[in-house]
Amino acid sequence: MRKQPQQPCSRAPVKALSSGLPLQVHDSLDSTSLEALRYLDGGGRDPVWIFARLQTAGYGRRGRSWQQQTGNLAATLVMPLSGNLASQPAAAGFALSLALAAALEQSGVKPRDIQLKWPNDVLIDGGKVSGILLERHMVGGETFLAVGVGVNLAYKPDLPDYPTASVNEATGSAPDPEAFLDSLDEAFQHWLALLERQGFAPLRDAWLERAGGVGRQITVRLPNETLHGVFEGLDETGALILRQGEVISRINTGDVFF
Numbered sequence: 001m002r003k004q005p006q007q008p009c010s011r012a013p014v015k016a017l018s019s020g021l022p023l024q025v026h027d028s029l030d031s032t033s034l035e036a037l038r039y040l041d042g043g044g045r046d047p048v049w050i051f052a053r054l055q056t057a058g059y060g061r062r063g064r065s066w067q068q069q070t071g072n073l074a075a076t077l078v079m080p081l082s083g084n085l086a087s088q089p090a091a092a093g094f095a096l097s098l099a100l101a102a103a104l105e106q107s108g109v110k111p112r113d114i115q116l117k118w119p120n121d122v123l124i125d126g127g128k129v130s131g132i133l134l135e136r137h138m139v140g141g142e143t144f145l146a147v148g149v150g151v152n153l154a155y156k157p158d159l160p161d162y163p164t165a166s167v168n169e170a171t172g173s174a175p176d177p178e179a180f181l182d183s184l185d186e187a188f189q190h191w192l193a194l195l196e197r198q199g200f201a202p203l204r205d206a207w208l209e210r211a212g213g214v215g216r217q218i219t220v221r222l223p224n225e226t227l228h229g230v231f232e233g234l235d236e237t238g239a240l241i242l243r244q245g246e247v248i249s250r251i252n253t254g255d256v257f258f
């Protein structure tokens with residue numbers, strides 16, 4: 001029988017998702033990913049999803065802030081980094097992107113309107129509907145992965161830098177965040193199990209089938225420079241392969257624009 005997770009930092013109720021994974025439910029948190037760190041610091045070791053109805057200080061990749069209002073999804077899964085993920089933690093981001101596409105379809109978003117954008121964004125009609133944040137934590141000699149995910153279910157933020165989307169806008173109704181997380185987790189566990197059985201290749205193939213910009217000219221903004229080239233695909237670690245004339249680069253971090 002699965003052990004109940006320790007709850008060192010909160011008395012948040014714990015439910016079980018359909019997959020059997022426990023779910024901590026918080027009314028309000030600064031950030032589910034910060035709570036994940038507190039969970040580990042407080043001695044928590046078992047896998048757990050941490051979910052907040054309201055998140056007041058969410059953050060994203062490269063230190064950006066992540067706006068979330070009640071009605072949208074904010075959650076972080078803490079899990080030991082083991083198996084194939086240990087050598088390839090980035091695969092978790094591709095597995096979760098694929099799971100997001102499936103959960104969005106289940107919520108009524110048309111498959112043809114859903115597109116994946118490297119590394120881990122999911123778009124509806126070109127607008128960003130979700131973001132994924134992967135963080136590695138070393139605690140007591142063990143390594144854990146915190147997989148944070150935010151999804152615009154009910155509302156989309158108005159951002160100056162890029163277009164955004166919400167499920168509500170796409171389908172006319174907003175799924176319940178906990179129900180959406182249940183379906184997301186189920187699909188995520190499916191892709192993680194496939195990663196364990198067959199490695200990254202089937203995830204890479206499935207991701208590329210739904211990805212935007214493949215085979216086309218794209219722009220990649222890196223911390224210190226901006227590159228233009230053809231998006232050739234992903235390598236065996238999930239790095240983006242960019243061709244500029246005869247020069248092939250493998251990019252591990254950056255923002256892509258189609």
Ligand SMILES: O=C(O)CCCC[C@@H]1SC[C@@H]2NC(=O)N[C@@H]21
Binds near residue numbers: 061076130
């Ligand atoms: O696109 C990004 O930059 C990633 C955004 C990740 C946001 C989620 S919301 C749940 C979790 N808690 C956080 O503070 N961030 C992640």
